[in-house]
Amino acid sequence: MYKIFFNLVFRRMDPEKAHHLAFRWIRLAVRIPVLRTFVAAALAPRYRELRTEAFGLRMHGPFGLAAGFDKNAVAVDGMAMLGFDHIEIGTVTGEAQPGNPRKRLFRLVPDRALINRMGFNNEGSLAVAARLASREPVFKTVVGVNIGKTKVVPETEAVGDYVKSAERLAPFADYLVVNVSSPNTPGLRNLQAVDHLRPLLAAVREAADRIVAHRRVPLLVKIAPDLADEDVDAVADLAVELGLDGIIATNTTIAREGLRSEASLVKETGGLSGAPLKERSLEVLRRLYARVGDRITLVGVGGVENAEDVWQRILAGATLVQGYSAFVYEGPFWSRAIHKGLAARLRTSPYATLADAVGADVRKTA
Numbered sequence: 295m296y297k298i299f300f301n302l303v304f305r306r307m308d309p310e311k312a313h314h315l316a317f318r319w320i321r322l323a324v325r326i327p328v329l330r331t332f333v334a335a336a337l338a339p340r341y342r343e344l345r346t347e348a349f350g351l352r353m354h355g356p357f358g359l360a361a362g363f364d365k366n367a368v369a370v371d372g373m374a375m376l377g378f379d380h381i382e383i384g385t386v387t388g389e390a391q392p393g394n395p396r397k398r399l400f401r402l403v404p405d406r407a408l409i410n411r412m413g414f415n416n417e418g419s420l421a422v423a424a425r426l427a428s429r430e431p432v433f434k435t436v437v438g439v440n441i442g443k444t445k446v447v448p449e450t451e452a453v454g455d456y457v458k459s460a461e462r463l464a465p466f467a468d469y470l471v472v473n474v475s476s477p478n479t480p481g482l483r484n485l486q487a488v489d490h491l492r493p494l495l496a497a498v499r500e501a502a503d504r505i506v507a508h509r510r511v512p513l514l515v516k517i518a519p520d521l522a523d524e525d526v527d528a529v530a531d532l533a534v535e536l537g538l539d540g541i542i543a544t545n546t547t548i549a550r551e552g553l554r555s556e557a558s559l560v561k562e563t564g565g566l567s568g569a570p571l572k573e574r575s576l577e578v579l580r581r582l583y584a585r586v587g588d589r590i591t592l593v594g595v596g597g598v599e600n601a602e603d604v605w606q607r608i609l610a611g612a613t614l615v616q617g618y619s620a621f622v623y624e625g626p627f628w629s630r631a632i633h634k635g636l637a638a639r640l641r642t643s644p645y646a647t648l649a650d651a652v653g654a655d656v657r658k659t660a
Contacts, residue, residue: 309399309408309622317364320372324432330375334433337630338377341637346379346648348591348613349512349539351436351468355379356648357604357632360595360616361440361471361516365416367425374433377629382616383422384440385473386463388455390418391445394478400562401622402555406599407568408619409559410546411478414442419459426466439467440516441498442476449481453494457501464502464511472498475518475545477565483518488528491515495536512539519544519574519596526578530585540591542616543578547571547596568619572597576610583611583656599624601635608648609655 307315324330344355358380359373367383374381393415400409416422419441426437441459443452456472464470472495474485485491495515502511515538517529533541546565553560553570575596582592594612598604599620607615621628645651 308397309401310396313363313399313622317369320376321369324369324372324375330371330432334375334377337626338375339630339633341633343640344633344637344648346613349469350510351380351512353379353436353614355633355636356608356612356614357629357636358382358436358438358614358616359621360618361385361438361473362410362412363618363621365414367422367429367437367439370429370435370437371432374435376626377633378435380436380438380468380614382438382440382471384416384471385414385442385476386416386419386422386439386459387414387442387444388419388447388458389444390421391415398564400559400564402553402559402566402568403623404554405568405570406620406623407553407555407566407570408622409562409564409566411562411564413445413478414476419462423462423466426463429466436468437466438469438471438514439463440471440473442473443479443482443485445479449484452485453497456494457497460498460501461505464506467511469512469514469539470498470502471514471516471542473516473545475516477518477546477548483520486517486521486525486529488532491529492532492536495532495538499536514538514540514542514591514593516542516545517578519547519571519578520549521578523581526581527585530582530590533590534586538590540593541582541586542593542595543582544571544575544596547574549574567596569597569599572599572603576606579607579612580610580656583653584660587653601632601639604632604636605639605651606655608651609653611653611656613649613652 346356359378361382394413447455546567593614594607595616598617
């Protein structure tokens with residue numbers, strides 16, 4: 295039914311307008327107690343065997359919503375209602391910014407992909423922190439906060455901009471993510487170089503520890519799939535050196551190889567997400583796990599479409615898996631289908647728990 299609706303309605307709409315329309319429906323549904331109870335029962339069944347623990351946080355399962363969908367933390371409960379085990383909001387920048395001019399979001403339907411050049415459009419760290427502070431949770435869920443650089447801030451002042459966001463948002467974050475891998479903020483990816491990344495991560499860690507003294511806020515970094523293999527290794531080694539809690543692999547790509555969509559769409563600038571990213575993201579994840587093993591929690595994202603994709607990420611080393619683009623094509627039953635399929639996959643596997651399966655394929659080839 296959703297696919298019929300997508301083809302008749304959403305596919306004819308501007309992608310960003312369709313996103314906001316779906317967002318309004320989700321936010322409306324969660325405000326109506328009877329409706330949200332019904333929707334959660336239908337779309338968010340819980341499987342005991344999928345319970346997951348990552349960087350000290352307990353979750354109903356391993357599958358979460360990637361950053362980018364809920365930039366301003368306005369629908370955390372709505373997305374939990376749809377079955378996501380954790381919700382990563384953002385990317386949030388130090389200061390509010392409108393993002394890049396529209397049109398900035400494109401569907402590549404034959405490739406089951408998206409291209410976006412949103413440019414970190416968000417209300418800014420102060421407004422998002424205030425919203426999180428006043429939030430009265432309807433559903434218990436883990437909320438990650440993804441932070442990035444304000445566009446107008448020079449690269450030389452990036453550390454201070456990230457620290458400002460960390461100071462404001464860390465008190466309300468179950469975990470923090472430093473995003474240095476979006477292709478849509480000029481100069482941002484330069485921060486992935488280890489000599490730039492080390493002082494940035496150290497400063498954010500210090501800020502979070504100073505502001506939130508009563509608990510340790512887990513800190514992760516999100517990297518691009520376009521890094522050379524030796525740079526992936528360097529980030530992995532740095533993460534171990536600094537005692538980071540996790541690495542998210544991967545963000546969107548600037549590559550365009552093998553796409554079937556019309557040339558006018560393929561030529562659009564921005565980050566490509568969805569099915570075409572699957573293989574490279576999996577390669578990066580395997581490489582990271584081979585490098586860091588169980589010392590750091592890995593989060594797999596990029597081209598995740600179904601339960602088998604989630605299972606393959608877990609075998610490659612991911613404790614948590616995230617998705618976003620396939621949600622556009624699969625609709626509200628997507629998370630339910632993934633949980634059902636993943637539970638079935640675990641039952642037929644040689645592993646007693648998901649934790650036992652993490653990195654199993656990589657360990658076999660080591």
